[in-house]
């Protein structure tokens with residue numbers, strides 16, 4: 001049993017708590033946001049609500065799920081202690097600043113959860129590698145240790161692929177629904193097609209995106225034709241330009 005605390009009970013904390021419920025841990029969430037905290041506590045007796053000070057004082061592992069500017073104000077007053085693990089999920093708060101804000105806690109790490117952590121099977125890039133994160137999520141999620149903080153920050157950038165790619169799927173599903181008249185089935189179709197491709201990648205590490213694209217590259221086929229159209233319109237370059245534009249914010253070199 002691990003005593004796990006969450007400072008900041010917003011969207012991502014809720015997903016992580018949901019993923020941890022039912023595994024024999026004591027989970028303490030901070031009072032804000034009160035509606036989310038109450039909903040989580042109502043979900044399971046594993047979850048209790050406490051002020052920030054108590055969450056930090058009584059936890060073996062503390063997840064920091066605040067906005068970075070809020071964290072800079074709130075963390076210095078909290079009773080972090082040596083021997084405790086502190087894991088931040090915050091973009092925009094470098095490890096060196098985190099060390100100063102959470103002293104004397106020494107085992108610090110930054111990771112990047114996304115909403116599917118609620119059901120498991122998500123990816124957790126982390127720097128530095130964190131035994132506490134592995135112990136809590138290693139059986140259910142893929143832990144990806146990064147070689148340095150810049151590599152971790154590049155994963156923050158790549159995590160932003162989620163909404164533009166989901167938007168492309170939504171656009172394609174809406175096109176399909178326009179032809180069939182069934183929006184629900186259209187979204188299910190697109191989601192299921194991609195879930196199948198992604199499952200085959202996740203289950204076979206030796207399979208690459210190139211392999212999948214090769215299997216869809218029949219000359220003159222519908223896939224090859226649409227891919228060429230989208231590529232010629234500049235979509236891949238636009239995506240890389242957008243990722244590059246995030247580099248200054250992520251502290252990445254040009």
Ligand SMILES: NC(=O)c1ccc[n+]([C@@H]2O[C@H](COP(=O)([O-])OP(=O)(O)OC[C@H]3O[C@@H](n4cnc5c(N)ncnc54)[C@H](OP(=O)(O)O)[C@@H]3O)[C@@H](O)[C@H]2O)c1
Pocket residue numbers: 007008009010011012013030031032033034052065066067068070074089090091112113114115
């Ligand atoms: N959402 C994601 O998918 C995702 C993924 C990876 C990383 N992150 C990172 O996770 C962090 C939180 O993101 P989020 O989407 O979960 O944001 P969010 O839903 O806005 O959650 C932040 C929470 O912090 C609470 N808070 C504000 N001041 C507080 C204080 N003094 N003490 C305790 N809690 C306080 C807020 O409560 P009130 O609502 O009452 O103000 C809010 O519920 C961000 O740094 C973000 O970069 C998010």
